[in-house]
Amino acid sequence: MEDLSVEISCKRILNHVDLAVPNGEVHVLLGPNGSGKTSLIQTILGFSNCKVISGKIWFDGVDITNMPINERVKLGIGIAFQNPPAIRGVKLGHVVRSFLEGKDRATDIRLARAVNFPIKFLDRDLNLGFSGGEIKRSEILQVLAQRPKFAVLDEPDSGVDVENLEVIGKAINNFLEGRSGLIVTHLGHILNYVKTDVAHVLIGGTIACSGKSTKVLSQILKEGYKWCERCLKEKRVEECKEKKRKR
Amino acid sequence: MQGKKEKALKAREKPATLGPDLDISGFTRDVKPWRYSSIHSLPMDITKQSLNVGIRPDEKGRAGTYFQIDHSTVFRATRKMFEGKAEVMSTEEAFEKYDWMDDYWWKVVAVDADKYTALAEMEWDKGYFIRALEGQKITLPLQACLFISKDNLNQNVHNVIIAEPNSEMQIITGCTIHPNVTRGLHVGISEFFVKEGATLTFTMIHNWAQNFDVRPRTGALIEDGATFANNYVCLKPVKSLQMYPVAYCKGTNSRARFNSILYGAENSYLDVGSKVVLQGAGSRGEVIARAIASDNSKIYARGLLIGEHEDSKAHLECRGLLLSDSSLIHAIPELIAKVEGAELSHEAAVGKIAEDQIQYLMARGFSESEAESLIVRGFMDVSIFDLPSQLQEEIKKMVDITTVRVL
Numbered sequence A: 001m002e003d004l005s006v007e008i009s010c011k012r013i014l015n016h017v018d019l020a021v022p023n024g025e026v027h028v029l030l031g032p033n034g035s036g037k038t039s040l041i042q043t044i045l046g047f048s049n050c051k052v053i054s055g056k057i058w059f060d061g062v063d064i065t066n067m068p069i070n071e072r073v074k075l076g077i078g079i080a081f082q083n084p085p086a087i088r089g090v091k092l093g094h095v096v097r098s099f100l101e102g103k104d105r106a107t108d109i110r111l112a113r114a115v116n117f118p119i120k121f122l123d124r125d126l127n128l129g130f131s132g133g134e135i136k137r138s139e140i141l142q143v144l145a146q147r148p149k150f151a152v153l154d155e156p157d158s159g160v161d162v163e164n165l166e167v168i169g170k171a172i173n174n175f176l177e178g179r180s181g182l183i184v185t186h187l188g189h190i191l192n193y194v195k196t197d198v199a200h201v202l203i204g205g206t207i208a209c210s211g212k213s214t215k216v217l218s219q220i221l222k223e224g225y226k227w228c229e230r231c232l233k234e235k236r237v238e239e240c241k242e243k244k245r246k247r
Numbered sequence B: 001m002q003g004k005k006e007k008a009l010k011a012r013e014k015p016a017t018l019g020p021d022l023d024i025s026g027f028t029r030d031v032k033p034w035r036y037s038s039i040h041s042l043p044m045d046i047t048k049q050s051l052n053v054g055i056r057p058d059e060k061g062r063a064g065t066y067f068q069i070d071h072s073t074v075f076r077a078t079r080k081m082f083e084g085k086a087e088v089m090s091t092e093e094a095f096e097k098y099d100w101m102d103d104y105w106w107k108v109v110a111v112d113a114d115k116y117t118a119l120a121e122m123e124w125d126k127g128y129f130i131r132a133l134e135g136q137k138i139t140l141p142l143q144a145c146l147f148i149s150k151d152n153l154n155q156n157v158h159n160v161i162i163a164e165p166n167s168e169m170q171i172i173t174g175c176t177i178h179p180n181v182t183r184g185l186h187v188g189i190s191e192f193f194v195k196e197g198a199t200l201t202f203t204m205i206h207n208w209a210q211n212f213d214v215r216p217r218t219g220a221l222i223e224d225g226a227t228f229a230n231n232y233v234c235l236k237p238v239k240s241l242q243m244y245p246v247a248y249c250k251g252t253n254s255r256a257r258f259n260s261i262l263y264g265a266e267n268s269y270l271d272v273g274s275k276v277v278l279q280g281a282g283s284r285g286e287v288i289a290r291a292i293a294s295d296n297s298k299i300y301a302r303g304l305l306i307g308e309h310e311d312s313k314a315h316l317e318c319r320g321l322l323l324s325d326s327s328l329i330h331a332i333p334e335l336i337a338k339v340e341g342a343e344l345s346h347e348a349a350v351g352k353i354a355e356d357q358i359q360y361l362m363a364r365g366f367s368e369s370e371a372e373s374l375i376v377r378g379f380m381d382v383s384i385f386d387l388p389s390q391l392q393e394e395i396k397k398m399v400d401i402t403t404v405r406v407l
Helices: A037-045 A069-075 A094-097 A105-113 A117-125 A132-146 A162-176 A213-223 A225-246 B002-010 B044-051 B091-097 B115-122 B355-362 B368-377 B389-406
Strands: A002-008 A011-017 A026-030 A049-056 A077-080 A087-091 A148-152 A180-184 A198-203 A208-210 B065-071 B073-077 B087-088 B128-132 B140-147 B152-164 B168-176 B183-194 B197-207 B211-223 B227-234 B238-243 B245-251 B255-264 B269-278 B283-293 B298-305 B312-322 B328-337 B342-351
Touching: A002 A037, A002 B073, A002 B091, A002 B115, A011 A037, A026 A132, A026 A213, A026 B342, A037 A069, A037 B065, A037 B091, A037 B197, A037 B342, A037 B389, A049 B238, A049 B245, A049 B328, A069 A105, A087 A094, A087 B044, A094 A105, A094 A132, A105 A117, A117 B128, A117 B152, A132 A148, A148 A162, A148 B168, A148 B389, A180 B312, A198 A213, A198 A225, A198 B312, A208 A213, A208 A225, A208 B211, A213 B342, A225 B342, B002 B115, B044 B115, B044 B168, B065 B087, B087 B091, B087 B140, B091 B128, B091 B152, B091 B245, B115 B152, B115 B211, B128 B140, B128 B168, B152 B168, B152 B197, B168 B183, B168 B389, B183 B197, B183 B227, B197 B298, B197 B389, B211 B227, B211 B255, B227 B389, B245 B283, B245 B355, B255 B269, B255 B389, B269 B283, B283 B298, B298 B312, B298 B342, B312 B328, B312 B368, B328 B342, B355 B368, B368 B389
Parallel strands: A026 A180, A026 A198, A077 A148, A148 A180, B065 B140, B128 B152, B140 B168, B152 B183, B168 B197, B183 B211, B197 B227, B211 B238, B211 B245, B227 B255, B238 B269, B245 B269, B255 B283, B269 B298, B283 B312, B298 B328, B312 B342
Antiparallel strands: A002 A011, A002 A049, A198 A208, B065 B073, B087 B128
């Protein structure tokens, strides 16, 4: 993401965001409620409500800024949503199998087991009457079936009980081996199971800081996002000074 | 019979309470009779059309057949293995055969309800009589086709369906027209009697034309421990269709269930409802409707549950999907509880395809049109109707053909 600014309903949500996830790395996106994390993900996917005002989005050397959602997905972007809509009559299994074309029936059973789902779950309508934990597992299951090069996981740990957190965490960690990923998390529980490289903190639509994920996370857990806000202020002061100096 | 004629005469100008009022004199009654033949010797153009409404000319997987073209019965028979278990004939023949037919004639539909019931009494064009004998389980569906081959014809059928005590039966009725027919009026009176412990699954499939008018009038009486399931499918354009079938759950532990799938295309005007009157102790009712409106169609999806017994319970669910800005869906669910303890509920939802659903499926790799098609097909998912599996497959196929055609 290069100097990306985005508006939703004429309101600026992301401000000059620069963020790069190199091949084979897994990054974490942290930030308080309402900081723009989900909007950033929707922008990566190309949701129509997220209007790109400036900047570009690149994937594997291809400019995808104005590409339809499904073409981005075909290039190898996968997503596990935080709050997916319920769709009546469309079966979870239909979506899972659409990714598994040519593979035998045993594959979806194996995948369902990986996220601790009974096989009959595949016959249920998408997200209809799913519990919070079931939604998370269903989303992860769909990403596992898709096998994208780059997986975006929006809050995969919220609303998941302790036992399933371990199941999901391990499934994600295995899956991300050798792939790239961006994990959005609020509290970082999932990071106990998933190895990550870099963490970015998004505050008020701006990347406040980026650094080694263990270090950033431990600071935030200790001091909260205030620490990042301070950082952001200092960063802005630095930028002002820099501009003045240039003049 | 005399009293009925007089009542009909008085009601002959009485407009229906719902739907556009029709000028009956604009249709012709003049048509050549068809000769009785075998179903296998019917012209191809007729059998091909009947297949689209679930009527199999080869009778494969069917227990018996009634086939009427215009005002003539052209074929009716029960297949050998079901002889002595089920009866299929025209209502005219039934009057000749049974002296008790009057006990089932204009009993759950009022002859003077409106000008269409009156018309069916004054200008009666047969219709079918189907009866499952006591204790018989008819394992395959019986089929009945009401066909119109002449343009601008008026056809008024009056059907009587009796499920004798502890019998089980499924009926598929297909009403359709010759491809050369563009206008006309079909009036269909259907009276159902589901007796003690019997189960009747009735499925009606309509396939009309853009200038065709249709006025079915249906009533059902459900006795102790009996179950009546009524499925209605209308996927093709029609000028105006208005019906509001009613099931009286009179018996103890009687059950009625109405499922309907409506697809409004072109300039169709569909006013379709289902009524359940809960009169018996432990009576239960369920009404499920799915309506899709495209092009310039208008759909009025009605439902009425009336609780007259303190131990009665019913639910009504209506979902509508708009596929164009010039279409309209008006859902009108109504609940009337007359006694304390009657438990009635409804849910209705009408709207366009939600953008977030499309984007979600696109994020799973489907194109925008594939996503829409999946959502529409899912919306018309017939598995929620709890149909016998073979019937479910047949209806699913019809729905799939429609959605593939329109999307």
